[in-house]
Amino acid sequence: MVSATESSRDPRLAVEVAGIRFHNPILTASGCCGYGLEFEPLFDLSRIGGICTKGLSAKPLQGNPPPRIQETPAGMLNAIGLQNIGARAFMEQKLPRLRDYDVRVLTNVFGYTVDDYVEAIHMLNDGDGIDGYELNISCPNVKEGGLIIGNDPRAAAEVTEAVKRVAKRPVIVKLSPNISDVAGMARALESAGADALSLINTLVGVSIDIHTRRPRIANVTGGLSGPAIRPVAVRMVWQAAGAVKIPLVGIGGIATAEDAVEFLIAGATAVQIGTASFYDPLATVKAVDGLSAYLDKTGVASVSELTGSIDLSPPPRGH
Amino acid sequence: MKDLVGTVEFNRQLAPRYFHIRLRLPEAVGVLSGQFAMLRPQGLVEPILRRALAIHRADADAVEFIYLVLGRGLEALTRVREGENVDVLLPLGNTYPTDAVTLEGRRALLVAGGVGSPALFMLAGDLVAKGADVRVYFGGRTKFDLPALDEFEALGCPVTVTTDDGSAGERGFVTAPLERDLVADAGPNGSVIYTCGPWPMMARVGAIAAERGARCFVSLEASMACGFGICVACVVEVCEGSFAPPFKYQKVCTEGPVFPAEAIVW
Ligand SMILES: Cc1cc2nc3c(=O)[nH]c(=O)nc-3n(C[C@H](O)[C@H](O)[C@H](O)COP(=O)(O)OP(=O)(O)OC[C@H]3O[C@@H](n4cnc5c(N)ncnc54)[C@H](O)[C@@H]3O)c2cc1C
Ligand SMILES: Cc1cc2nc3c(=O)[nH]c(=O)nc-3n(C[C@H](O)[C@H](O)[C@H](O)COP(=O)(O)O)c2cc1C
Ligand code: FES
Numbered sequence: 001m002v003s004a005t006e007s008s009r010d011p012r013l014a015v016e017v018a019g020i021r022f023h024n025p026i027l028t029a030s031g032c033c034g035y036g037l038e039f040e041p042l043f044d045l046s047r048i049g050g051i052c053t054k055g056l057s058a059k060p061l062q063g064n065p066p067p068r069i070q071e072t073p074a075g076m077l078n079a080i081g082l083q084n085i086g087a088r089a090f091m092e093q094k095l096p097r098l099r100d101y102d103v104r105v106l107t108n109v110f111g112y113t114v115d116d117y118v119e120a121i122h123m124l125n126d127g128d129g130i131d132g133y134e135l136n137i138s139c140p141n142v143k144e145g146g147l148i149i150g151n152d153p154r155a156a157a158e159v160t161e162a163v164k165r166v167a168k169r170p171v172i173v174k175l176s177p178n179i180s181d182v183a184g185m186a187r188a189l190e191s192a193g194a195d196a197l198s199l200i201n202t203l204v205g206v207s208i209d210i211h212t213r214r215p216r217i218a219n220v221t222g223g224l225s226g227p228a229i230r231p232v233a234v235r236m237v238w239q240a241a242g243a244v245k246i247p248l249v250g251i252g253g254i255a256t257a258e259d260a261v262e263f264l265i266a267g268a269t270a271v272q273i274g275t276a277s278f279y280d281p282l283a284t285v286k287a288v289d290g291l292s293a294y295l296d297k298t299g300v301a302s303v304s305e306l307t308g309s310i311d312l313s314p315p316p317r318g319h
Numbered sequence: 320m321k322d323l324v325g326t327v328e329f330n331r332q333l334a335p336r337y338f339h340i341r342l343r344l345p346e347a348v349g350v351l352s353g354q355f356a357m358l359r360p361q362g363l364v365e366p367i368l369r370r371a372l373a374i375h376r377a378d379a380d381a382v383e384f385i386y387l388v389l390g391r392g393l394e395a396l397t398r399v400r401e402g403e404n405v406d407v408l409l410p411l412g413n414t415y416p417t418d419a420v421t422l423e424g425r426r427a428l429l430v431a432g433g434v435g436s437p438a439l440f441m442l443a444g445d446l447v448a449k450g451a452d453v454r455v456y457f458g459g460r461t462k463f464d465l466p467a468l469d470e471f472e473a474l475g476c477p478v479t480v481t482t483d484d485g486s487a488g489e490r491g492f493v494t495a496p497l498e499r500d501l502v503a504d505a506g507p508n509g510s511v512i513y514t515c516g517p518w519p520m521m522a523r524v525g526a527i528a529a530e531r532g533a534r535c536f537v538s539l540e541a542s543m544a545c546g547f548g549i550c551v552a553c554v555v556e557v558c559e560g561s562f563a564p565p566f567k568y569q570k571v572c573t574e575g576p577v578f579p580a581e582a583i584v585w
Contacts, residue, residue, distance in 0.1 A: 031551075032549060034549040034551075038547060038548045038549045041320045041321075042320065042321075042322060054551070062565070062566065062568060063554070066553075066555070068542070069544050071366055076368065078544075078550070083568060085565075086565075227367065275367070275544075277549060278368060278544040278545040278550055279367050279368050279545075280406075281408060
């Protein structure tokens with residue numbers, strides 16, 4: 001496959017997050033793109049700004065028993081349980097092929113303890129072709145880990161500091177939406193040294209089959225994603241933008257360029273597309289093209305001008 | 320694998336809740352028996368996820384599906400009219416291993432349960448065309464749960480029908496005639512069983528195959544969000560040793576949907 005050349009790119013879309021240059025602000029979200037290579041038959045990976053891998057741990061993980069998903073109104077619940085091939089196998093089997101593309105690679109990392117994160121980052125530091133790390137401190141599926149760390153600013157800051165001490169690459173910390181004080185959490189992570197924040201991860205939910213009275217996914221609770229969570233995510237990006245100076249990556253229910261623009265206006269510098277890729281496998285590339293079209297139509301010079309441009313003056317009369 | 324826009328040539332009801340749809344594709348797509356597609360009426364807002372359907376028939380530039388409406392996704396598909404568009408990602412998944420039939424001359428026994436039959440129809444056609452010794456066993460709850468039975472019968476191979484209520488063919492489960500025939504005459508070179516249908520039926524067919532020393536391949540269903548390996552939702556538990564470690568859960572969409580029966584934890 002021929003890679004998108006520099007000349008076919010729209011320079012108005014280039015952004016920088018945590019010192020990483022993305023040629024456009026559209027990234028895939030963790031757990032919604034496998035290891036990136038799954039998209040190879042569908043589009044040239046060099047066309048999107050970045051890939052954020054499935055959550056990796058130092059050792060491979062089996063994940064939860066099925067059923068693992070349930071569709072819900074305008075969204076879905078998932079409890080995959082972080083099944084992954086492990087950091088070592090990722091670097092040996094996937095990373096060399098990702099290097100064929102001009103696309104930034106973020107490896108999403110999770111753990112149950114501070115040591116787990118540090119161990120995985122140590123391994124990934126050797127990976128050639130990784131541009132940055134995204135820390136999942138918010139996965140709602142794994143009882144011992146995500147919920148506790150991601151909901152406690154002190155624990156989250158501790159993980160961030162420990163990772164920052166060993167990480168050879170920029171660290172983006174991914175926020176859980178299952179918190180009440182977004183600004184407080186964002187500030188704690190910024191002080192702990194996070195180079196950027198990404199938000200949001202999934203919201204914890206349950207769906208019950210009323211005929212059998214059983215939960216519809218084996219893990220009972222699952223993470224809600226998709227268009228249903230978009231307003232929650234936009235709100236959190238906006239709140240975080242008011243609290244910290246580090247850049248934000250918006251995530252949650254984004255399916256189109258218009259959705260992405262909404263996050264940029266709220267304060268994000270880049271965005272990730274997750275669930276939409278399941279039902280529209282070309283959603284990311286369509287969003288890249290859609291952003292150029294949006295700039296053409298509105299006359300805005302570049303996407304970075306949109307970041308944080310929310311206008312809070314009251315709506316005009318008659319609305 | 321391609322994400323295409325198919326145009327509906329027909330979308331007609333076969334029986335209560337069963338439909339047959341044919342989509343013209345903008346380009347030729349090579350399809351192997353057992354492969355499937357992910358479909359969604361174009362522009363549909365809700366529900367968001369595509370639905371997995373076995374490719375029942377494939378011409379150079381058209382594909383057909385037979386579907387049983389269980390909920391709102393396939394219900395929405397029933398409302399798509401001739402000339403309207405459907406987003407279709409295809410072809411997905413693996414295919415049935417057939418060397419034991421086509422090269423080693425074993426008899427092919429195809430065991431279909433209800434709407435599992437579309438996953439076996441292309442296989443039946445391919446094997447009959449290659450002159451293989453093919454027998455079809457088709458079971459349904461009632462005579463209304465035998466979608467496209469006439470198409471199987473038109474292939475010219477023997478088709479044994481069973482229904483739970485006796486409204487068509489023999490009364491009882493499809494595994495009864497299968498077992499009877501296997502005992503009476505497994506074919507001069509032995510048999511290979513291919514099956515798709517409800518989980519308990521496939522489990523029983525797998526057990527019968529193991530007892531009789533016949534090879535057996537099952538085409539599985541699973542809850543799918545993507546159909547091409549990115550969500551890791553569609554897993555099935557497999558037996559230790561049947562796949563390279565470390566995983567006991569394998570993705571039905573990319574490692575399957577066809578698995579050797581003995582690889583599955585039933
Ligand atoms: C590889 C593959 C091939 C398939 N081929 C066909 C085919 O050729 N024809 C066909 O009709 N179907 C086929 N299916 C099954 C089909 O995908 C589901 O039945 C469909 O997604 C249900 O969609 P819905 O909108 O009707 O129901 P939904 O709204 O998704 O579900 C309604 C209810 O049915 C239940 N349900 C959903 N899926 C199943 C299932 N598979 N078995 C039992 N209960 C279920 C749900 O839990 C829910 O309670 C296939 C599935 C796979 C994975
Ligand atoms: C099936 C699935 C698996 C996911 N796996 C991970 C993961 O491994 N690590 C992580 O940080 N987030 C994971 N997420 C969360 C997404 O990256 C994203 O934050 C969330 O789904 C919201 O975005 P969306 O609405 O665009 O999907 C997963 C989401 C889904 C739906
Ligand atoms: S359906 Fe998404 S990985 Fe199989």
